[in-house]
Amino acid sequence: MRFEDLDNIIRAKVNGLEGVPPNVEWRKEPAWDKIDARLQSESQGSKILGLVPLSKLSHFWQYSVAASVAIVIASSVWLGSSYFNDVDQLQKEDGHSASGQGYTDLKQDKNKIYENNLSSSNGPVDMEKILQDAISKDIETPQDRELLAQLAASGYAVNSIGYGHSQSSFTNVFHYSKAVPFNIEVHDQIDIVNYLTPHTIGKYSSPEYIRSFEVPTLPEMLPVSNETPNASLAFIINGGTGFVKDNFAPQLEAGVLLKLKNKLNQYNHTLSLKANTQYFKHQASENENSNNLNTFIVAEYGHNIAKKKDKPFWLGLGIGYMAQSSGDYFDKGTMMLDMILGGNDSSKIKITPQVYLTDNLTRVVPGIKVGLGLGKFEKGISI
Amino acid sequence: MSTLIINKPRELTIEQLLLLCKDGDSRAQKTLYERYADRMFRVAYRYVKNEFDAEDILINGFVKVFQNLCRMEYMGEKSLEAWIKRIVINEALMHLRKNNNFNLVEDTYANTVGEASTIHSELAAEEIYALILQLPIGYRTVFNLYVIEGYSHKEIAEKLNVSENTSKSQLSKGRALLRKILEKNGIHYEI
Numbered sequence: 377m378r379f380e381d382l383d384n385i386i387r388a389k390v391n392g393l394e395g396v397p398p399n400v401e402w403r404k405e406p407a408w409d410k411i412d413a414r415l416q417s418e419s420q421g422s423k424i425l426g427l428v429p430l431s432k433l434s435h436f437w438q439y440s441v442a443a444s445v446a447i448v449i450a451s452s453v454w455l456g457s458s459y460f461n462d463v464d465q466l467q468k469e470d471g472h473s474a475s476g477q478g479y480t481d482l483k484q485d486k487n488k489i490y491e492n493n494l495s496s497s498n499g500p501v502d503m504e505k506i507l508q509d510a511i512s513k514d515i516e517t518p519q520d521r522e523l524l525a526q527l528a529a530s531g532y533a534v535n536s537i538g539y540g541h542s543q544s545s546f547t548n549v550f551h552y553s554k555a556v557p558f559n560i561e562v563h564d565q566i567d568i569v570n571y572l573t574p575h576t577i578g579k580y581s582s583p584e585y586i587r588s589f590e591v592p593t594l595p596e597m598l599p600v601s602n603e604t605p606n607a608s609l610a611f612i613i614n615g616g617t618g619f620v621k622d623n624f625a626p627q628l629e630a631g632v633l634l635k636l637k638n639k640l641n642q643y644n645h646t647l648s649l650k651a652n653t654q655y656f657k658h659q660a661s662e663n664e665n666s667n668n669l670n671t672f673i674v675a676e677y678g679h680n681i682a683k684k685k686d687k688p689f690w691l692g693l694g695i696g697y698m699a700q701s702s703g704d705y706f707d708k709g710t711m712m713l714d715m716i717l718g719g720n721d722s723s724k725i726k727i728t729p730q731v732y733l734t735d736n737l738t739r740v741v742p743g744i745k746v747g748l749g750l751g752k753f754e755k756g757i758s759i
Numbered sequence: 760m761s762t763l764i765i766n767k768p769r770e771l772t773i774e775q776l777l778l779l780c781k782d783g784d785s786r787a788q789k790t791l792y793e794r795y796a797d798r799m800f801r802v803a804y805r806y807v808k809n810e811f812d813a814e815d816i817l818i819n820g821f822v823k824v825f826q827n828l829c830r831m832e833y834m835g836e837k838s839l840e841a842w843i844k845r846i847v848i849n850e851a852l853m854h855l856r857k858n859n860n861f862n863l864v865e866d867t868y869a870n871t872v873g874e875a876s877t878i879h880s881e882l883a884a885e886e887i888y889a890l891i892l893q894l895p896i897g898y899r900t901v902f903n904l905y906v907i908e909g910y911s912h913k914e915i916a917e918k919l920n921v922s923e924n925t926s927k928s929q930l931s932k933g934r935a936l937l938r939k940i941l942e943k944n945g946i947h948y949e950i
Contacts, residue, residue, distance in 0.1 A: 386887055386907065404796040412785060
């Protein structure tokens with residue numbers, strides 16, 4: 377008899393068997409109770425959170441959720457880029473500019489003040505007196521513009537970006553200004569003087585307006601030219617370890633990172649594309665170990681949501697697709713989501729929450745990664 | 760959302776039952792479970808040879824079945840059973856790996872069948888089932904996957920993360936051991 381024939385006989389006999397094997401005591405009711413309890417608890421959990429498990433969604437809704445996430449990310453990028461268009465609109469509504477003419481006048485007016493002060497600045501500048509004056513003056517007045525010019529003449533720029541919200545007047549309030557050397561990069565500014573100038577400036581106190589005020593002043597006072605890089609491109613290498621599915625998995629990732637500056641010369645958007653390789657050790661038998669590698673291609677977007685320039689706080693989302701796998705830790709087609717969450721852009725160690733969608737995107741496996749920056753080759757670019 | 764309002768799920772067609780299961784109807788889920796529980800327990804037991812582990816596998820398997828039911832395209836009762844069986848088998852393989860008792864190179868021969876079989880010309884199905892359980896875990900897994908489930912060596916190699924040659928060699932050793940067990944029990948059966 378050939379193996380194939382014998383296999384067919386055995387297969388038919390074994391697959392035709394009904395019921396529980398003899399001499400095995402097993403009852404299906406208690407097992408059902410456990411299954412039902414698990415199904416109920418998952419159902420309750422979803423109700424409490426107001427979420428529908430991904431596995432319960434049809435393909436249509438799963439693709440819809442994915443498309444929504446993509447739209448949210450794209451919208452964030454678009455909103456970021458259109459932010460200053462809104463500022464221009466505010467300036468127009470405020471009367472500074474009608475078809476942009478007023479805006480130009482304002483700049484010319486300031487240039488005159490700067491020129492006058494620079495030409496008339498003989499001998500050492502009394503910084504203390506200038507700062508005292510600054511405390512008593514409104515940032516909006518022509519005198520204050522003159523003050524700004526004096527500071528500029530003495531090598532300082534007033535970088536007025538602080539604002540808050542007043543509960544009593546329901547207006548935003550200018551908190552403080554900073555005088556800083558104007559010949560260094562904005563993101564590296566060191567506070568020389570940090571003095572309080574509380575001003576309630578009414579309808580002009582919105583963050584947009586305050587920022588709009590900075591737009592014409594900062595580029596004039598800081599040595600910003602068209603050639604100043606407004607982005608940076610970096611090649612990054614990170615190491616670290618992840619904790620996934622009850623296992624520690626060393627990870628290595630490499631890729632490119634694009635950081636974009638806003639008009640205040642502040643990095644506020646990042647885009648990156650990385651290859652993340654995870655190593656799992658699998659014991660196939662007592663004497664046989666196999667090394668399994670899973671590589672995800674990850675695209676990330678991050679946005680700096682901090683209001684203070686010197687304390688960036690990055691928030692973002694990454695989505696990864698498993699491009700290469702070995703072993704059975706993840707099924708083919710596994711997706712990974714990770715979160716960019718960091719108070720300090722330059723911090724070396726980063727903790728990243730992760731979520732893996734596996735088993736045909738029906739099972740959610742949480743993970744966490746502790747990453748360590750191993751290398752970064754960064755170059756400023758103009759785009 | 761389904762509009763079926765039926766008091767006795769046992770009287771439903773399989774399509775109606777699945778529709779209710781997809782809506783999370785507990786009674787319908789229980790009916791579906793009862794329909795396949797014994798057979799699937801037997802499948803799990805064939806891999807792990809332990810009723811407690813087999814029950815764990817069955818529970819995990821059926822939770823996955825109900826979680827993924829809405830994604831399953833119903834193409835007849837046989838395809839439904841094959842789908843459930845595939846999930847249970849995958850759970851069994853995961854269980855074996857997780858417990859590190861999945862040994863593909865074990866060469867220790869298993870105990871022989873306790874009593875000599877009286878069937879010489881043709882083995883009964885239950886006896887074949889019992890003989891398969893006598894195989895060491897590594898041989899048994901490959902034997903189950905290849906002979907009973909009908910997977911190819913390539914598919915087995917992918918599932919177990921081994922080479923095709925390892926799968927072939929495990930099967931060959933499994934067959935040889937099965938023949939020895941049969942001979943030891945007075946059954947001369949050409950394998």
